[in-house]
Amino acid sequence: MSKLKEQELLDVYYEVKNKNDENNTFSNTRKTTVFKHSVALNTLDNKNTCLLLNEDLKKHSTTTLISDEDMKKIMSRNCSRQFGLERSFAVLQIANLACSGKPVCENSENISEEQFQEFLSLFQEKRNRSVVTEQRQRTFMKSYVKPVINVKEDTQSDTTKVSSFKTARDEMNLQAKQAPNVSGQKRKLGTRRGVTSKFVSPLLSNESNEDSTSKSQEWEDQIEDDRLKNFEPRMIELIKSEIMDKGPPIDWNDIAGLEFAKTAIQEAVVWPMLRPDIFTGLRRPPKGILLFGPPGTGKTLIGKCVASQSKSTFFSISASSLTSKWVGEGEKMVRALFAVARCHQPAVIFIDEIDSLLSQRSDTEHESSRRIKTEFLVQLDGATTDNDEKLLVIGATNRPQELDEAARRRFVKRLYIPLPELQARQELIERLMLKEKHQLNAENILEIAQLSEGYSGADMRNLCADASMGPIRSLDINLIHSIQTAEVRPINMNDCRLALSRVKSSVSPNDLDQYVVWNKTYGSGSLC
Ligand SMILES: Nc1ncnc2c1ncn2[C@@H]1O[C@H](COP(=O)(O)OP(=O)(O)OP(=O)(O)O)[C@@H](O)[C@H]1O
Numbered sequence: 001m002s003k004l005k006e007q008e009l010l011d012v013y014y015e016v017k018n019k020n021d022e023n024n025t026f027s028n029t030r031k032t033t034v035f036k037h038s039v040a041l042n043t044l045d046n047k048n049t050c051l052l053l054n055e056d057l058k059k060h061s062t063t064t065l066i067s068d069e070d071m072k073k074i075m076s077r078n079c080s081r082q083f084g085l086e087r088s089f090a091v092l093q094i095a096n097l098a099c100s101g102k103p104v105c106e107n108s109e110n111i112s113e114e115q116f117q118e119f120l121s122l123f124q125e126k127r128n129r130s131v132v133t134e135q136r137q138r139t140f141m142k143s144y145v146k147p148v149i150n151v152k153e154d155t156q157s158d159t160t161k162v163s164s165f166k167t168a169r170d171e172m173n174l175q176a177k178q179a180p181n182v183s184g185q186k187r188k189l190g191t192r193r194g195v196t197s198k199f200v201s202p203l204l205s206n207e208s209n210e211d212s213t214s215k216s217q218e219w220e221d222q223i224e225d226d227r228l229k230n231f232e233p234r235m236i237e238l239i240k241s242e243i244m245d246k247g248p249p250i251d252w253n254d255i256a257g258l259e260f261a262k263t264a265i266q267e268a269v270v271w272p273m274l275r276p277d278i279f280t281g282l283r284r285p286p287k288g289i290l291l292f293g294p295p296g297t298g299k300t301l302i303g304k305c306v307a308s309q310s311k312s313t314f315f316s317i318s319a320s321s322l323t324s325k326w327v328g329e330g331e332k333m334v335r336a337l338f339a340v341a342r343c344h345q346p347a348v349i350f351i352d353e354i355d356s357l358l359s360q361r362s363d364t365e366h367e368s369s370r371r372i373k374t375e376f377l378v379q380l381d382g383a384t385t386d387n388d389e390k391l392l393v394i395g396a397t398n399r400p401q402e403l404d405e406a407a408r409r410r411f412v413k414r415l416y417i418p419l420p421e422l423q424a425r426q427e428l429i430e431r432l433m434l435k436e437k438h439q440l441n442a443e444n445i446l447e448i449a450q451l452s453e454g455y456s457g458a459d460m461r462n463l464c465a466d467a468s469m470g471p472i473r474s475l476d477i478n479l480i481h482s483i484q485t486a487e488v489r490p491i492n493m494n495d496c497r498l499a500l501s502r503v504k505s506s507v508s509p510n511d512l513d514q515y516v517v518w519n520k521t522y523g524s525g526s527l528c
Pocket of ligand 1: 254256257297298299302396397398420428456458461
C-alpha cells in the first residue's frame, strides 16, 4: 500500500536535523523524549529512524494500516516547520506502530546492546498489541498532529515560518491548552504491578518529560481500551481488581525446597521470558505449564514467583470460580481474562484447580462447563501458537489424573510439586519462627521437622501458628486485658510438641502414591 518516497524521508530527516542544529536544547529534549517513549524506534538517531520507517514500509507494505493519503498528510504536516520535535517523533511513532517489521538498528551509538534489546522487546510487544484502526489514526491526528498553523499556511513565506518557530516544549504546552481533554486528563484503568514497571532510562530526565510520558501513557491506555472495547467493562474492571494480582514480589528464596521444580521452571520459562532473543527455535519456551501435587505445597507461590521473576503481570483465578461464580458467563470471562492479559504482556495466567475446568468429558457434563472448557482451550491454543506473545499459562491441580488428554497435551511441561522434604521443613520452620519470639534451637527445629514428615507447606504453617498460641494459652485468662506484649513468654519446644498433636497432615499417604504414578507416566521428571 504505502511506500514513502525517499525524498519524503529525507524531508523528515532534514526537518528534524535542522531543528537540532538550530537549537541545541533540542538534542536534550530529543534524548529524553526518545527514552520516555520507550520504543525502539526512538532509540535510533534521526537518519536511522527514517531508514527504519522506510524499511518497515517496504517490508510490510501490504500490512500498513495507515493509508497512503493519511501518511502523506502526516508527513507533509510533519515536514512543515511549525511542528515541534516532540510531534515529529510522535508522528514517526504512529507511523511505525501502523507497520510491522523488524527495526534495522544494529549499530546505534547511544545505547548499549542490552538496552537496545530491552527497547526492542518493548517495541515488538507494543507493535503486537497495537492495531491502529482508522478511527485511532484520526483521533491521533486530531489530537497530536493538529497543526499550529493551518496546513494551507504552508504556502507562506519561509521567513514567516521561521519566525513562528517554537521549541518542542512550547509546542507541547500549546497543544495541551488547545486540546485539554487529550493531554490534560490521564485515564487510569487499574494499576500496574511493581514487577511490570517499565524500563527506566538511566539518563537524566527533566520536567518536560512529564508531558510526553502522560501522552505515552494515554496512548497505551487508548490502545488497551480499543482492544478491550468488545468486552463488558464490569468484567474488565473485575479482572483488574480481583484477578490481576498486585501482591508483593516473590523471590525464589521465599520457596522452601522444591529445588528441581524451581530449576526446571527458571530454565523453561523465566529465562526465556527475560531473554526471548536467545530462547528461539528449539529453545522456545512452553506456553503452558502444569503444576500438580498435594494441596498446600506451594504451587500458587511458584506461580507468583514466576510472574515476579519474569517481570510479568500475574493473573490468578480458580477454575472452579469460573464454573460456579460465573455461571453462564464463564466463557466470556475466560475470553476477557486472556484479552486483558494480552494487554499486559508479559503475563502469567495462573489457573488453580484446573482439573475442574479441563476434566475428562462425561455425559453429565453441563453445557456451560463444556463451553468454558472449549473457550479455554481455544485461548490456550492462541497463546501457544503465537510466538510473539509473551503469555504463560500455569495450571495447578491436586487431581492430575482427572485431566483429559487434550489438556495434558497443551501443558507441555508437567511438574510434580511434592510435599516438603526434611530440609525444606526445617527451612519452613526457621522462616515462620523468624518473626516470633521463641526459644527453639537448631536441634529443636530439626526434631520438629523430623516429627512433621508428611506435612505440606500449608500444614507446617498451621503447625507453627498453633505452636505460637502456646504462650497465650498458658496465660491466666484474667491477664489478657492487661498483659504487656513483652511479658508474653517465648514459644518453646513444648508448645511445638502440643501443636504436633493437634495439627495433623492434610495429605493422605495413599494420595501421594497416585501423584508418584502419574508423575512417572506423564510428568516432566523430578528428583523425588
Ligand atoms: N515450599 C514452600 N515454601 C514456602 N511456603 C510454602 C511452601 N509450600 C507451601 N507454603 C505455604 O503454604 C501456603 C499455601 O501454599 P500455596 O497456596 O502455594 O499451595 P498450593 O499448592 O497452591 O495449594 P492448593 O493446591 O491448595 O491451591 C503458602 O502461602 C505458603 O505460606
